[in-house]
Amino acid sequence: xxxxxxxxxxxxxxxxxxxxxxxxxxxxxxxxxxxxxxxxxxxxxxxxxxxxxxxxxxxxxxxxxxxxxxxxxxxxxxxxxxxxxxxxxxxxxxxxxxxxxxxxxxxxxxxxxxxxxxxxxxxxxxxxxxxxxxxxxxxxxxxxxxxxxxxxxxxxxxxxxxxxxxxxxxxxxxxxxxxxxxxxxxxxxxxxxxxxxxxxxxxxxxxxxxxxxxxxxxxxxxxxxxxxxx
Amino acid sequence: xxxxxxxxxxxxxxxxxxxxxxxxxxxxxxxxxxxxxxxxxxxxxxxxxxxxxxxxxxxxxxxxxxxxxxxxxxxxxxxxxxxxxxxxxxxxxxxxxxxxxxxxxxxxxxxxxxxxxxxxxxxxxxxxxxxxxxxxxxxxxxxxxxxxxxxxxxxxxxxxxxxxxxxxxxxxxxxxxxxxxxxxxxxxxxxxxxxxxxxxxxxxxxxxxxxxxxxxxxxxxxxxxxxxxxxxxxxxxxxxxxxxxxxxxxxxxxxxxxxxxxxxxxxxxxxxxxxxxxxxxxxxxxxxxxxxxxxxxxxxxxxxxxxxxxxxxxxxxxxxxxxxxxxxxxxxxxxxxxxxxxxxxxxxxxxxxxxxxxxxxxxxxxxxxxxxxxxxxxxxxxxxxxxxxxxxxxxxxxxxxxxxxxxxxxxxxxxxxxxxxxxxxxxxxxxxxxxxxxxxxxxxxxxxxxxxxxxxxxxxxxxxxxxxxxxxxxxxxxxxxxxxxxxxxxxxxxxxxxxxxxxxxxxxxxxxxxxxxxxxxxxxxxxxxxxxxxxxxxxxxxxxxxxxxxxxxxxxxxxxxxxxxxxxxxxxxxxxxxxxxxxxxxxxxxxxxxxxxxxxxxxxxxxxxxxxxxxxxxxx
Numbered sequence: 001x002x003x004x005x006x007x008x009x010x011x012x013x014x015x016x017x018x019x020x021x022x023x024x025x026x027x028x029x030x031x032x033x034x035x036x037x038x039x040x041x042x043x044x045x046x047x048x049x050x051x052x053x054x055x056x057x058x059x060x061x062x063x064x065x066x067x068x069x070x071x072x073x074x075x076x077x078x079x080x081x082x083x084x085x086x087x088x089x090x091x092x093x094x095x096x097x098x099x100x101x102x103x104x105x106x107x108x109x110x111x112x113x114x115x116x117x118x119x120x121x122x123x124x125x126x127x128x129x130x131x132x133x134x135x136x137x138x139x140x141x142x143x144x145x146x147x148x149x150x151x152x153x154x155x156x157x158x159x160x161x162x163x164x165x166x167x168x169x170x171x172x173x174x175x176x177x178x179x180x181x182x183x184x185x186x187x188x189x190x191x192x193x194x195x196x197x198x199x200x201x202x203x204x205x206x207x208x209x210x211x212x213x214x215x216x217x218x219x220x221x222x223x224x225x226x227x228x229x230x
Numbered sequence: 231x232x233x234x235x236x237x238x239x240x241x242x243x244x245x246x247x248x249x250x251x252x253x254x255x256x257x258x259x260x261x262x263x264x265x266x267x268x269x270x271x272x273x274x275x276x277x278x279x280x281x282x283x284x285x286x287x288x289x290x291x292x293x294x295x296x297x298x299x300x301x302x303x304x305x306x307x308x309x310x311x312x313x314x315x316x317x318x319x320x321x322x323x324x325x326x327x328x329x330x331x332x333x334x335x336x337x338x339x340x341x342x343x344x345x346x347x348x349x350x351x352x353x354x355x356x357x358x359x360x361x362x363x364x365x366x367x368x369x370x371x372x373x374x375x376x377x378x379x380x381x382x383x384x385x386x387x388x389x390x391x392x393x394x395x396x397x398x399x400x401x402x403x404x405x406x407x408x409x410x411x412x413x414x415x416x417x418x419x420x421x422x423x424x425x426x427x428x429x430x431x432x433x434x435x436x437x438x439x440x441x442x443x444x445x446x447x448x449x450x451x452x453x454x455x456x457x458x459x460x461x462x463x464x465x466x467x468x469x470x471x472x473x474x475x476x477x478x479x480x481x482x483x484x485x486x487x488x489x490x491x492x493x494x495x496x497x498x499x500x501x502x503x504x505x506x507x508x509x510x511x512x513x514x515x516x517x518x519x520x521x522x523x524x525x526x527x528x529x530x531x532x533x534x535x536x537x538x539x540x541x542x543x544x545x546x547x548x549x550x551x552x553x554x555x556x557x558x559x560x561x562x563x564x565x566x567x568x569x570x571x572x573x574x575x576x577x578x579x580x581x582x583x584x585x586x587x588x589x590x591x592x593x594x595x596x597x598x599x600x601x602x603x604x605x606x607x608x609x610x611x612x613x614x615x616x617x618x619x620x621x622x623x624x625x626x627x628x629x630x631x632x633x634x635x636x637x638x639x640x641x642x643x644x645x646x647x648x649x650x651x652x653x654x655x656x657x658x659x660x661x662x663x664x665x666x667x668x669x670x671x672x673x674x675x676x677x678x679x680x681x682x683x684x685x686x687x688x689x690x691x692x693x694x695x696x697x698x699x700x701x702x703x704x705x706x707x708x709x710x711x712x713x714x715x716x717x718x719x720x721x722x723x724x725x726x727x728x729x730x731x732x733x734x735x736x737x738x739x740x741x742x743x744x745x746x747x748x749x750x751x752x753x754x755x756x757x758x759x760x761x762x763x764x765x766x767x768x769x770x771x772x773x774x775x776x777x778x779x780x781x782x783x784x785x786x787x788x789x790x791x792x793x794x795x796x797x798x799x800x801x802x803x804x805x806x807x808x809x810x811x812x813x814x815x816x817x818x819x820x821x822x823x824x825x826x827x828x829x830x831x832x833x834x835x836x837x838x839x840x841x842x843x844x845x846x847x848x849x850x
Contacts, residue, residue, distance in 0.1 A: 110274060117271065123550045132553040140552040142544035146527060154278075209276035212269070212297060227548070 103217050107208050111155065114209065116224045119147025155207055161200030168195050235391035238698025239264075241370055242395050242429070242691035243363065243408070245331045246459035246492065247280045249688050250370055250377075252390075253695035255703055261436055261695040263688045266373040268312035272297040278313060280687060281373070283366055285327040286315035287347070287355060302372045308355065311369050320519050324350035329460060330366075332597050333359035335397070335404035335486050337796060342407075348596060360407055360414075367394075367415035392417050393698040395690050398425040398465045398483035398714060401772055402828045403796045403845045409827055423826035424697055426690050427454035427465035428480060428709050430652040432700075433693030435707055437683040442707070443476050445681060446648065449633030452681065453646035455609070455665060456690075457655040462487040462605065464612045466646065467709060468629055479710040481626055482616035482644075483774060487608050489600040491526075491655040497569050497603070498525040502543070502559055511557050517545050528561040529570065533658030539563055575664045578606045580614070580642040580672045606668055613643035613672075615775050620644060623743075623777035645673040650681040652689050710746075713822055716779050717741040719798065720769030720788055737771050737788035739779045741820045741828060750821040751781045752833075759813040760832060760841075763804035767846070770798045781820075797846035800832065805839065816841075 115121035124144045129137060152158065161179055162169070171180055171192040179200070182192060240251040240261065250264035265277035272293040287309055288298065299306045309315070309327070319326025327346040334341050344356035357365075375387060394417075396408050405423055412421040424432075431454055435442050446452065448471035456463040464484035470477045499522040503513055513521060521543070528541035540562040547555025584602035600608070620626040621639065631639050638644060649666060656662050662680060670678045685692070700706035718737035740753055760766060771785075771792035785791050805814065816832040819840075823829060830843040 113271075114274075120546055120552050123552045127551055127553050129553065135558075136553045136556070139542075139544045139556045139558040140546070142542060143546045143552060143556060146524070146544075207277065209270050209274045212273050212275050212299060212301070 103211075103214065106211050106217055109217065109221055109223065110209055110211060111151075113223050114151050114155075115148050117147075118151050119144050119149070121148055122223055155209075157204035158201040159204055161202050162196045163199070165196050165199050168193065170194070235698075235702050236389040237391070238393060238695045238702060239374055239387075239390045240393050240395070240429070240691045240694025240696070240698060241367070242426070242688075242694060243331065243366060243370070244283055244458060244690075245329050245461045246283055246490075247687075248283050248366060248370060249280050249691035250374060251688065251691040251695040252374070252377075253692075253699040255699060260699050261433070261692040263692060264374060264377045266312075266370065267300070267376040268369070268373070269298050269300055269310055269314050270312075271314055275301065281311075281366075281370065282313045282316040283328070283330065284313075284316035284319060285309040285311050285330075285357070285362055285365060286319040286322075287325045287327075287352070287357075288318075289325075300369070300372065302376070307365075309357070309365060311365060321516060323347065324352060327357060327362050329597060330359040330362035331397075332461065332486065332488060334363065334407045335400050336597060337403075337794070360411055363408065363411035364414040367412055367417060371415060371417060391698045391702055392421045393424050393429075393694040393701075394421050395424050395426045395429045395694050397461065397463050397486060398427050398480075399463060399486040399774075400425075401715060401793075401795050402717065405827055406845055409825070420825060422698065422701065422824075424694055425465065425480070425483065425711065425714065426463055427456050427483070427652070428467075428711060429690045429693035429697065430454055430456055430684065431465075431467060431478075431650060431693065431709060432697045433684040433689035434650055434681055436692065436696040446476070448476065449635055450648055451630070451644065451646045452648045452650055453613075453669070454650045454652065455656070456652040457605065458490050458653045459492045460488060460490045462489050462608065464609065466613075466616050466644065470629055470632070476707075477710065478707065479629065480714070481629070481777075482612075482619050483714045484608075484612045485774065487600060488597055489603060489605065489608070491653065493603060494570050494574055494655065495522050495526045495529065497573065498529060498561065498565070501565060501569060502561065506557060506559055513545065513557070514548065516548055517557070520545050525561060529566060530658065532561065532563055532566050533660045571660070571664055574603060574605050575661060575668060576604050576606050577668060577671060578604060578610060580610050582607050583611050583614075584608050609665075609668070610643055610672070613645065617641070617644040619743075619775040619777045622775070622779070625744075626777050641673060643672060645669060645676075646678065647676065648679050648681050650684075652684070652686055654687055656686055712744040712746045713741055713828070714743070715772040715774045716743040716776050717795070717820075717828070718771040718773070718785060718788060718792055719818070720771060734787035735769065735789055737769075737785040737792060739781055739783040739785070740818055740830065741822070742780050743774075743777045745820075745822050747822050747826060748824045750819060753781055753818040753820075755782055756818070757835070758816050758818065758832065760802050760816050762802050762808060762812050762814060764802055766800045766802060768798040768843070770795045770845070795845075798830065798843045799846045800841050800843045802832075802841055814839075 112122065116123065120140075120143055124140060127140075171182070171190055171194060173190040175190065179202075180194075182194065183197075186192065237255070238253045238261075240253070242249040242251075248266075250266055251261045252264055253261040263279060265279060266281040267275065267277050268281055270276045270278075296306055298310045310318075315326070316328070319328075324347055330346060333339065333346070333348075339345055341359040344358050344361070346357050346359060346362060350356065371387065374390075377383075378386070392412070394408065394412055396405055400408070409421060409423060413419060431452070438445060446469045448469055450469040452467045452469065454463075454465045454467065456465075462484070463486075465480055466482040468479045468481050470479060499518065502521060502525065503518060506513060524543045524545065528543055531541045532538055540560040542558065542560045545557040545559070546552055547557075549555055584600065584604065584607040586601060602608070617639075620630045627639065630644065646669060649662075649669065651662050651665070656665075666678050666680060696706070700708060716739055718739050721736045721738055738753070738756065741751065745751060769788070771788050772795045773779075773792050776791075779785075788794075805812070808814070815835040817835065819831050819833050821829045832841045832843065834840065
């Protein structure tokens, strides 16, 4: 990975060095051409010095990358130490990353496909609800409830923030405003005496399925494929 | 050079579901379940507590390329394993491999041959039960590695002591095959095999801690009642006191019973489908599967909430219109009670035995599913056989009738004093209570209690890890077990041939039941003559209920009194200096390894030569 990344960098450094050398040649030529003009000469000298300094810096960088590249190449070519006498079990493969970096939105898309696959969530939302009786909607809701519940519990294992609704409680100074959303007529400062109107939910864990491949999300991505029976 | 294993990994390679646990020294409640990384769908990966022991063989191009590749695989595997495989395969059974484990213990078909998916028309790419087991174990091994990486554990698999559980009913051949699958999966050569009911007991010991000594007393018999998705496994463990210490000894194991929780959900679903059909509503195959799943949840909900009269069930249609196509029905409590409680767990008398499948006529090859679904009868049969087993051995008789319990010997069956439940079937208290009532009805003079405290889905894996830890540290209670069966080799009858008369085959006991792990036995009073330069074969038998036999005991009619296990074969090379086809005198040695596998060999008299006897699982 590292060597693959540095290769273009080395090329860029080489090109920059080349450009810097041309630049210094051009400015030197300009300097010679304008000999005698005091102020301008001073200015051009400064530019030349800067260009040379830059060239030197790039040169050093390029040399460094070159040397490192050679060293990498050598270490790759070096023979591996011979295997120890057959261990009881095969040596571990180099650990491969289990978590792949995913495209923004891909986890949300995956959760949505799960909710559809297990709980027919998209079917439920996209169906025309006005055309059916409450009984039909209710029967369908059971399907959605059973499947989506499984997905949500697996992914988040929700548990309440406040234990009992409609109970009174006191929020002491320094309470976590992320845990309790204060609504209604609020006095100037805590402690607040409040009634729990909704117990809130928190996730015991966040365990979302991950994408096997870190591909870009295509245009109009698939939520669930159309199913065709053979 | 090496410092020995640093931690233990318990693997519950289940018939329908597998689980993993690890145990490190110095932790109070020592074992921890491992979440299993697996493909959850095309392009989707994640962790689950259990892993379906199922393989699905996709058609080329059925899913987008590389979308079923686990992160550790270099290329897309031919089979996808786990829950997604089972879900997908349920709609295409000819591409689905399940119950591979049961095939390992089934002797009518060679489990090393590519026979799965069973009954499938697929011409190639079939797989053997052994290979399927290897694939599951390989996946579980990698999941273990992934878990260590995720949790930042320094532990590596090279430092692990693996304990792999097998049904108590597994005979030596099935155990050997399991050990081979573990070796082939790269788990090494020293994987320890542990019987599943024992593992469940170790999980209980681990969860209760030192207080276990207060929960059982000398003279107690504990039944481990393990009903999984597709199989049922029983064991009896005796509690005894020796020089002031409580000791545990496994005294009897059950046979492989192909009956479990899946049968219960199916029974409910068939009933409800019948009702729907009466109403003129037809279910397709996919909807029936949804019904089975819904029945399982409805069953648990009804058992959980005692005041519900029924649980409504909705079965969606396959198309996207949820409101128009959903079928409604309900699982009433009366049906649950009649089908599950009174059906599978009926109150039956102790002398009632399960119905056997009629033996007349042709029967299709395939796993021998139980003909009788009443678990109560299977339990009674096991306990009655256990009593026979105990009576056959003076040592076991003394153990069981001690502590003033001589009455046990005159009963119909060996009734336990406590029951440890395992398997998801027993999550509802109603079913645990039912089994306790059933057992109590077989001897009303004494109470029966439940040993509680372990998680029915993960106990076997956790117990295996906990047991592995006791092997590493040398601390913690141990169950004395040894060989669960006695083993015999067949002898050719030495009688003159009589037309139309088949003389009975005699057999000689070579491994007695309870033979301890790490010990060796020699068949002293019998010398065999071996032809050199030939292949020698023997018939091999076993019995789970002849605890009294010792090495050298002769069984007059092996085919009647014993179960045939497999052939034994041995290649005897020509010996230098003796020439071909010479007879050399040998003695038969048997050793039960520390890992729980049996080794049999012929030792040449007064010479270092020895020849291993190998199981021959080929059939026909």
